[in-house]
Structure formats: C-alpha cells, structure tokens
Amino acid sequence: MSQDDRRTTDGPASDHAADPTAEHAWDENWDEFQALSENMMRVAAKSQQLVNAFVMRQQQGGGAQPTVDPYNIGGAFLDLTARMMANPAVLVENQMQLWQDYMRLLQTSALRFLGEDAEPVISPERGDRRFRSDAWTENQLFDFIKQSYLLAARCIQKSVAEVDGLDREDRRKVDFYTKQFVEALSPSNFLLTNPDVLHTTLSEKGENLVRGLEHMLADLERGGGELNIQMTDADAFEVGRNIAVSPGKVVYENAFFQLIQYAPSTEQVHDRPLLIFPPWINKFYILDLTEKKSFVRWAVAQGHTVFMVSWVNPDGSFADTTMADYMRHGHLEALRVVEAITGVRGINVIGYCVAGTLLSAALAYLDAKGEADRVNSATFLTTQVDFADAGDLSVFVDEEQLEILQEKMEAKGYLDSKAMATTFNMLRSSDLIWSFVVNNYMLGKEPFPFDLLYWNSDSTNLPKAMHLFYLDKMYQKNLLAEPGGITLDGVAIDLRTVKTPAYVQAGKEDHISPANSVYKITQLFSGPVRFMLAGSGHIAGVVNPPEANKYQYWTNTRKPPQTLDKWFEKAEEHPGSWWPDWQHWIARKAGPKVPARTPGDHPDFPAIEDAPGRYVKVKGDG
Structure with missing residues (x-):
C-alpha cells in the first residue's frame, strides 16, 4: 500500500488529507520511521557480518577448543560459593539490607514522579564518569535505573567481600572478577538503559548504531578476529612529528x-x-x-x-x-x-x-x-x-x-603486545574498555585524538x-x-x-x-x-x-x-x-x-x- 492509498482510507487518514499541516507531520513521521527501519535493517546486516566473521575465525582455528577457564577463576568461585552456603547469615543480612534499600528507593522515586524533591538513596562515587550525563539525575526513570544498579552492585561486592576463609590468592581473584562482572552489567553499557544512547539513536534514526557496527568490524579486522578497540584517532599522531619531538641524537x-x-x-x-x-x-x-x-x-x-x-x-x-x-x-x-x-x-x-x-x-x-x-x-x-x-x-x-x-x-x-594491553585495560575496565564500547559502538562516534591514549595503544x-x-x-x-x-x-x-x-x-x-x-x-x-x-x-x-x-x-x-x-x-x-x-x-x-x-x-x-x-x-x- 502506497502513502497515497493510506491517506484515502477512512478515519484519521481522511482528516490528514483535509489538513495540510497534519499531512506534513504524517509525511515527516513516516519518513523518520522509514529511515529508522532501514537503519535497523543495516544493523541486522552488519550484525550478520560479525557472526559470519566469528564463525569463519572458529573454522580457521582448526576446531581447536579454547581454554575453558583461561584465568583459572572457577575454583576460586566454587570455594566462595561453598563458604557462602556454610555461613548463609551474612548473605541473608546483605539481601535484607538490599530489600530495605529498594523499598526506600521506591518511596523516593514515587515522590519524584509526583513532582516532589527527594534525596537519593545512593549516589555514584566521585569520579564515576558513567553517570555524568544530567539525564541520569534529572530523568526520574533513569535515576531509578541508576540507583537500582548501584544498590545491587554494592550488595554483590559487599556479599563477596564479607565471606571468610578464602586464601589470599582466591580472595584477590573473586574480588577482582566480581568487580569486572558488576562493571559489565552497568546500565550505561546497554542501549535501552542509557539515556544518551537512546536519545542519539532516535535523533539520528539509528545511524549511530550502523556506524558503531562498522567501527566494531574495523576493530575485529585490525585485531585479526579479536576485538581490538580503537581508543584514539591513530592518524592524528606520529612519533617524531608531534610526539617524542625533543631534539637529540x-x-x-x-x-x-x-x-x-x-x-x-x-x-x-x-x-x-x-x-x-x-x-x-x-x-x-x-x-x-x-x-x-x-x-x-x-x-x-x-x-x-x-x-x-x-x-x-x-x-x-x-x-x-x-x-x-x-x-x-x-x-x-x-x-x-x-x-x-x-x-x-x-x-x-x-x-x-x-x-x-x-x-x-x-x-x-x-x-x-x-x-x-x-x-x-x-x-x-x-x-x-x-x-x-x-x-x-x-x-x-x-x-x-x-x-x-x-x-x-x-x-x-x-x-x-595486545595481550598485555588487554590485561592493563582490565584493571580499569570502566574507563579503558566500557567507555569506548559506549562511545565507539553505541554512540557511533569516532575516537577522540588523545596523545596519552595513542601511547597507551602503542605497546610492545x-x-x-x-x-x-x-x-x-x-x-x-x-x-x-x-x-x-x-x-x-x-x-x-x-x-x-x-x-x-x-x-x-x-x-x-x-x-x-x-x-x-x-x-x-x-x-x-x-x-x-x-x-x-x-x-x-x-x-x-x-x-x-x-x-x-x-x-x-x-x-x-x-x-x-x-x-x-x-x-x-x-x-x-x-x-x-x-x-x-x-x-x-x-x-x-x-x-x-x-x-x-x-x-x-x-x-x-x-x-x-x-x-x-x-x-x-x-x-x-x-
């Protein structure tokens, strides 16, 4: 059915035909919907390319099985679970505290939805750049999502930290990888729970996601099948031209x-x-x-x-x-x-x-x-x-x-060099991994020229x-x-x-x-x-x-x-x-x-x- 056919049907379409302003709005909305649909189809096509590239890489690997537990963390978490179950009181206490915090959050969020002022139950730590956008605070829904995540993250990390009996090595592992897990689940890392990404996707009709997948494909190609996130504009710097330029011999x-x-x-x-x-x-x-x-x-x-x-x-x-x-x-x-x-x-x-x-x-x-x-x-x-x-x-x-x-x-x-660089980046995954996932792949932005990040990527x-x-x-x-x-x-x-x-x-x-x-x-x-x-x-x-x-x-x-x-x-x-x-x-x-x-x-x-x-x-x- 063509646009003209839709406009001559009975009901609201006839009203649009009689009102030029409404007809223009209909055309504009339909064009935006078409653009968004087309971009989503391009996203699907790019996603298929990513899947094909992954399958191809697995086939080229000769069927070799990857190491099941390359960081040797399975045993540490099994021991953690056993000790949690042996003394469930700490876990129950933290769960009760989380439930009470959620009840307070529901109350304060209800007040905010009604137009009242209410102090937050929990706030991001100073320097946490994931939630620096005003939308995380000014929009009641996203403020609720943010605080829900922060409460859950605090509960998870506290529950793990308070388990007694782990040896020093296992303690370090479970604390470190729990933090990695918690940071990966941040609402800032997902399209539907990141207000900036949602706003950009709607305003750009999905073009940002298409660009983001193109960036991801380029990073996979540069990494030989492994994701090698580009942190900065590599073409903006050259050793001996605008960095490392002190005169000498x-x-x-x-x-x-x-x-x-x-x-x-x-x-x-x-x-x-x-x-x-x-x-x-x-x-x-x-x-x-x-x-x-x-x-x-x-x-x-x-x-x-x-x-x-x-x-x-x-x-x-x-x-x-x-x-x-x-x-x-x-x-x-x-x-x-x-x-x-x-x-x-x-x-x-x-x-x-x-x-x-x-x-x-x-x-x-x-x-x-x-x-x-x-x-x-x-x-x-x-x-x-x-x-x-x-x-x-x-x-x-x-x-x-x-x-x-x-x-x-x-x-x-x-x-x-990329193996060591990945290890260092994991030490600050929120800043050195997930922020670039959001910027490059979800917002579809080009990496910003930054000399320090250029050096950081130029490893040995x-x-x-x-x-x-x-x-x-x-x-x-x-x-x-x-x-x-x-x-x-x-x-x-x-x-x-x-x-x-x-x-x-x-x-x-x-x-x-x-x-x-x-x-x-x-x-x-x-x-x-x-x-x-x-x-x-x-x-x-x-x-x-x-x-x-x-x-x-x-x-x-x-x-x-x-x-x-x-x-x-x-x-x-x-x-x-x-x-x-x-x-x-x-x-x-x-x-x-x-x-x-x-x-x-x-x-x-x-x-x-x-x-x-x-x-x-x-x-x-x-």
Whole structure:
C-alpha cells in the first residue's frame, strides 16, 4: 500500500488529507520511521557480518577448543560459593539490607514522579564518569535505573567481600572478577538503559548504531578476529612529528636498545649526566609525550645532560632472552656508554616501573662486583621490588595461568603486545574498555585524538623467557625481596646491600604499582631514601609538569617508618607537580656546572640518526 492509498482510507487518514499541516507531520513521521527501519535493517546486516566473521575465525582455528577457564577463576568461585552456603547469615543480612534499600528507593522515586524533591538513596562515587550525563539525575526513570544498579552492585561486592576463609590468592581473584562482572552489567553499557544512547539513536534514526557496527568490524579486522578497540584517532599522531619531538641524537645502539642523547637548552649543564631507563613494556616517549608534557624537555631545561634508553620491540629471536640479558646488555651497557661519552663515573639514573625493578637488582649486582660507585643516585618511578602486595595484576599470576601463558608464547617466542594491553585495560575496565564500547559502538562516534591514549595503544611485545621469569620469580614467588632469592649473571641479588641515595615516587591512585607496594623499597635499601607520594595514578602521577598546576604530592622528612599509613600520618601535602621537589633533591647530587655537551660530538659515539630513532617506531603485534 502506497502513502497515497493510506491517506484515502477512512478515519484519521481522511482528516490528514483535509489538513495540510497534519499531512506534513504524517509525511515527516513516516519518513523518520522509514529511515529508522532501514537503519535497523543495516544493523541486522552488519550484525550478520560479525557472526559470519566469528564463525569463519572458529573454522580457521582448526576446531581447536579454547581454554575453558583461561584465568583459572572457577575454583576460586566454587570455594566462595561453598563458604557462602556454610555461613548463609551474612548473605541473608546483605539481601535484607538490599530489600530495605529498594523499598526506600521506591518511596523516593514515587515522590519524584509526583513532582516532589527527594534525596537519593545512593549516589555514584566521585569520579564515576558513567553517570555524568544530567539525564541520569534529572530523568526520574533513569535515576531509578541508576540507583537500582548501584544498590545491587554494592550488595554483590559487599556479599563477596564479607565471606571468610578464602586464601589470599582466591580472595584477590573473586574480588577482582566480581568487580569486572558488576562493571559489565552497568546500565550505561546497554542501549535501552542509557539515556544518551537512546536519545542519539532516535535523533539520528539509528545511524549511530550502523556506524558503531562498522567501527566494531574495523576493530575485529585490525585485531585479526579479536576485538581490538580503537581508543584514539591513530592518524592524528606520529612519533617524531608531534610526539617524542625533543631534539637529540641516537648515539649508540645494540640489539636491545638505542641510546638517545638530548640536545642541551642551556649553555652550562650539571657535570653528572642523567640516564633514564623507561619500562620495556611500553614505549619511552611517555616521558617525552608533547612539548608541554615532556619530562625530558623539562629536565634538559634544568641543566641536565639527559640520556634515554629506547628499548627494541622484540620479535621471535628474543624468545630465550633473560632478565639477566636485559641487565647486562641494557642497564649496564647504557651505563658504560654514558660514562664513556661524558667521562664521568657516578651517573644519576632513573628507572620507571619494571625498568626500575631491574635497576634495583642492578644496583645490588654492582655492589657485589665492587662497582657501586658507578651510580651516584637512583630515582625510582612507580617501582615495585617487594611484590607481597602487588595489587590486581597478581590476579593474573598463578601456576595454572603461567602454564597457559607459556603455551601461548611458544609459537612466537614472545607475548604479543595486545595481550598485555588487554590485561592493563582490565584493571580499569570502566574507563579503558566500557567507555569506548559506549562511545565507539553505541554512540557511533569516532575516537577522540588523545596523545596519552595513542601511547597507551602503542605497546610492545615481551620476550618469553624474560616475561616468565618476571612473573614467576617476582610477582608469584616474591624472590627479589629475599636476600639471594634470585641470581642474575651469576650474582645472588641482595637489595639490602644497596646504599645508593634513592628518590622513590609512588602514585596515590596507582592501579598497576600500588603505593603501599612501592613503599616497601624504603624498608629494603640500606642507603638514604626520600619517599614521595604523588597524586593520581601510574601515568598522570609521573607525567605532571609544573605548568599544568594539577594534583598534589606529599613528603615526609623523617626516616621512613615500616608502613605507608604511618608515613602518611606525618606527611605534608604540597599543591601541584612533584618535579621541582625532585629537582631540588637531584641538583645537590648533580655536581658543578660545565659547558653543555653536544650530542654526537664524541669521536667514538657519533650521531647515528635524529631522535627519537628507529626502534621506538617499530609496532608490536597489537
């Protein structure tokens, strides 16, 4: 039946024919309905493509069965269930509290539907960006949905947390994966319960969903059949063009790293140079992200001769590379080259995250060799050496998971970058997974150009032998914290022998290297340690230039007590960046001023290429 046929039928259609305004409204509504219907058909077609792609991938896999429980959580939850049933009183009490809260919510919601004011029964935690849209509060229905979810989430997590008798490992697992489950069920993640997505779908007649499925297909294609969510506009950035642009030269390279010497910006510099070891889990340019965010540029401006290690992105030839190899051919070799270029014995060094962990072992190694004076001072950024309280990452490390991980790495000889990136993203799934599912797939928006997320997506592969050693000896067995617990290059490592003056930074909200875990370094080293707690997390807690005037930091001049809580009781809070505090500390250890050094001037170490060099541009498998 055509539109004209419908308009000539009896009843309301005849009235439309007599009223041009009504007829125009009918045409407009019918066009919108047709557009929405057509877009829903396109959504169905795109969805079929996704299903076909999944089936194809399963067939190409040769019928291999996936691991039933890849994260080894089944046993932990079975134990949780058994202990819940053995003492149901706690569960019943939480259920009664939830029922009472729901009754209060029904009452306050009824008042709101009647136009009355009513205080919320529960509100999102500060910083919860899932419900920042005004519609979650101003619309009574969505406010009810939001509060219902928050009450249920609180009840579930509280019920799990109050179960007694779980061992420490199982406790971490059930707490972590319960949080993952609760975050996945957030109403913000579903079309029909997210007011912003509903509004966009109706206003765009479903075009957003079509675009979203196109984004998902592109992400699946880029991930080789696995969902590789694009977090930012990758075309907006280029290493060496608008990120990692501090001027300098690559003055040395071997199979493990390139060494960058940055050009001075002052006529005179401190005699003792500064050598930075970034983590090889990520690219070094987090410390040289943009001109305004660059720690490198800032340190150069303070009069330091700055050297940066740019690690290789390893391939299968690195399969048997060990932690000792990274120390010998990485840390110690870079130290040797900087000594040769500057003619200085006693370098100031910085180690970030895992590179700081190895730096601590290298200091103990040098002490055992009678060469402790080669390092004048050591700065540790978000570095763990005692992994007893290593946080949520330890959830992924047990015997069964290490065996599965080893099997995954056998074929290639390394853990591909996307696997590690996924693990890190799970630690903050609300911000780093679900927010992009909503933005990219449901709202159909293009990822926003964001330099930090570009760096976060530019991750690296990890050699099999080194990675298994790190997870087993340190995360699982915590042997680095034990005197002689690990051996590197024939030397038993004892961190108690480290007397090198140290500056230790931790992030108050760090989800990768928890602050209380980082703090333990103060109880292991024998030398003077200045501990500083920075506001924010693993990245923003480090990359916080003074010009930004963001966050804060805490210091305590007393000898570090046994625990972070005790340290914090007497700590003094300071606004803004901690970088000037570090500069005040390092300046007294950097020596007198000498004429600035030009990269590539040393005859034995001429410039190979401009910074940032080739190694940093090699992409991982992710």
